[in-house]
Amino acid sequence: MKSNNGEVFETLEDQYRYMNIPIGTIQLDSEFTIFNLADLKQTMPFSLPVSRLNFFVFGFIKEAEGKYQIDQHTFDLKPGTIYFTNPGHFRSFEYTHIAQAYLITFDELCLKENFHQDFFEEFPFLLTETAPALVTDAQIYQQFERLYLQIYQEYISQSPFRTKIIASLFFALLLKYKEHFGMGYNPIYEGNRSSEIVKQFRKDLEMHFRNISDGIAQHPFRIQDYADAQNLHPNHVSNVIKSKTGKTIGTWITEKNITYAKSLLQNTSKSIKEIAYQLGFNDSAHFSKYFQKQCGNSPSSYRNDKH
Numbered sequence: 001m002k003s004n005n006g007e008v009f010e011t012l013e014d015q016y017r018y019m020n021i022p023i024g025t026i027q028l029d030s031e032f033t034i035f036n037l038a039d040l041k042q043t044m045p046f047s048l049p050v051s052r053l054n055f056f057v058f059g060f061i062k063e064a065e066g067k068y069q070i071d072q073h074t075f076d077l078k079p080g081t082i083y084f085t086n087p088g089h090f091r092s093f094e095y096t097h098i099a100q101a102y103l104i105t106f107d108e109l110c111l112k113e114n115f116h117q118d119f120f121e122e123f124p125f126l127l128t129e130t131a132p133a134l135v136t137d138a139q140i141y142q143q144f145e146r147l148y149l150q151i152y153q154e155y156i157s158q159s160p161f162r163t164k165i166i167a168s169l170f171f172a173l174l175l176k177y178k179e180h181f182g183m184g185y186n187p188i189y190e191g192n193r194s195s196e197i198v199k200q201f202r203k204d205l206e207m208h209f210r211n212i213s214d215g216i217a218q219h220p221f222r223i224q225d226y227a228d229a230q231n232l233h234p235n236h237v238s239n240v241i242k243s244k245t246g247k248t249i250g251t252w253i254t255e256k257n258i259t260y261a262k263s264l265l266q267n268t269s270k271s272i273k274e275i276a277y278q279l280g281f282n283d284s285a286h287f288s289k290y291f292q293k294q295c296g297n298s299p300s301s302y303r304n305d306k307h
Contacts, residue, residue, distance in 0.1 A: 012105045015051060027156065031110040032156050032166065034148065037064070037101040039243060047094040052246050056126070057091075057175075058104040059083045059133075060148050062141070068133055075133035077101075078140045084177065085124060088245040102148050109268050112263050114167035121283075123174050125182035127199055147173045147175065155213040197230060197240045201249070204229050209256050212278060219280035220257060223249045225246035243275035260292050261287075265303040272299045 009015035013028040021042070026035040040046075045066075059068075061081035068075045069092045070085055077083075077095065085091060087107075095101070111119050111126075120126055136144075151169045154162055204226055211217035226249060227234035241249050257279055264275045276287030291299045 007049070008054065010054050011107075011197050012053075012055065012103075014246055015048075015053065019048070025233060031078075031106065032104075032106045032155075032170075034102060034104045034152050036152075037103060038093070038098045042098075043259060044098070045094050045096050046098065047132055048092050052088065052090050052093045053085075053103050054087045054247075056108045057083075057085050058075075058148075058177075060102045060104075060141075060144055060256035062102070062145065063097075064095055064099060064101040066093060073132070076135075077133065078135065080136050080138065081133050082136055082141070082144060082177075084125065084128070084131050084261045088247060090246075102152065104148065104151070104173075106170075109262055112259060113169060113267065114163075120203065123178055123182065124176065127202055131181075134181060136180070143176055144173065147176060153199040168262070194244055196238050197232070198244045200251075201237065201241060202228055205252060205256055210262055212260070212280070217280075226236050238244060254294065260290060260294075261299065262302065265299055274298070 008019060009018065011028075011030045013023065013030070013035055016023050016028075021040055023040075025039050025041070030068070031264060033241070037046075050069075055236050059077075059082065060084075061077050063076060063079055065295075066077040066124075068077050068083060070089050074084065075081075077093070115224060116122075125131065147169055151166055151173065154165045154169065159165065181295075204221075208217060208225075212220065223234045227237040230237065238249055241247070241252070245252075247255075261275060261279060264270055264278070265272075268275075272288065275283040276284045279287065281287040281290070288298055291302070295302060297305070
């Protein structure tokens with residue numbers, strides 16, 4: 001999919017295949033991936049053209065040099081740099097040297113499957129619009145390095161407990177990031193009104209779908225409902241969300257619907273009819289057609305593939 005300013009990628013695999021980067025030497029998964037950029041064995045300078053990435057990224061730069069841009073902000077990448085970005089932003093980079101630079105990518109389904117439902121409350125920096133790349137001292141960087149290298153070893157292992165161990169270590173890494181960089185972060189204040197509208201919308205979206213999951217609410221909100229929650233006109237909210245994130249409110253709602261549907265199909269024994277009703281569909285046939293259109297397979301096929 002292409003935007004006016006660059007390509008839009010839902011997964012890291014989509015991005016690398018588009019760039020003709022050989023990925024046979026690394027493991028890629030749509031929900032969680034960790035690898036050393038040096039393993040791609042790219043000729044320097046190695047650059048990523050401007051792209052909108054619809055997944056979270058952590059970067060840990062142990063021994064590399066380059067520059068990184070997110071939206072209109074440019075940061076130097078040098079030893080000891082740690083950076084984080086969330087979905088929906090335009091990014092690009094250019095490396096002139098890479099010996100060790102680990103990337104962790106993950107999506108919201110990964111968070112929802114492995115952590116409690118209040119992960120945005122516990123880790124509000126996950127909602128940040130633009131977090132600066134931070135250069136740490138050696139002692140602090142080593143704390144992160146120990147964790148991400150442990151995660152990597154489990155990621156490439158064959159342990160029957162691999163997924164649970166990775167989740168535990170990744171939770172520790174998120175806590176470590178919060179300890180050093182996220183304690184003072186307020187996702188509602190980032191310097192302009194549009195940022196505030198986006199952050200509040202995302203909080204309202206998450207809370208409402210949590211209420212659906214808990215049975216407190218029965219139907220997904222409409223655009224009007226999200227606008228009313230902020231006492232704004234729906235056209236204004238729609239325009240701000242589209243301009244700041246590259247996605248319409250309808251797309252955000254659809255993606256949240258699919259995320260919750262996948263989680264329920266994978267992690268509960270609820271029937272497809274029950275899941276359809278819980279997500280506001282009048283019948284399972286309508287839900288199945290909707291799911292098929294978004295995911296390329298039926299809810300029952302998705303459930304069978306994951307078990």
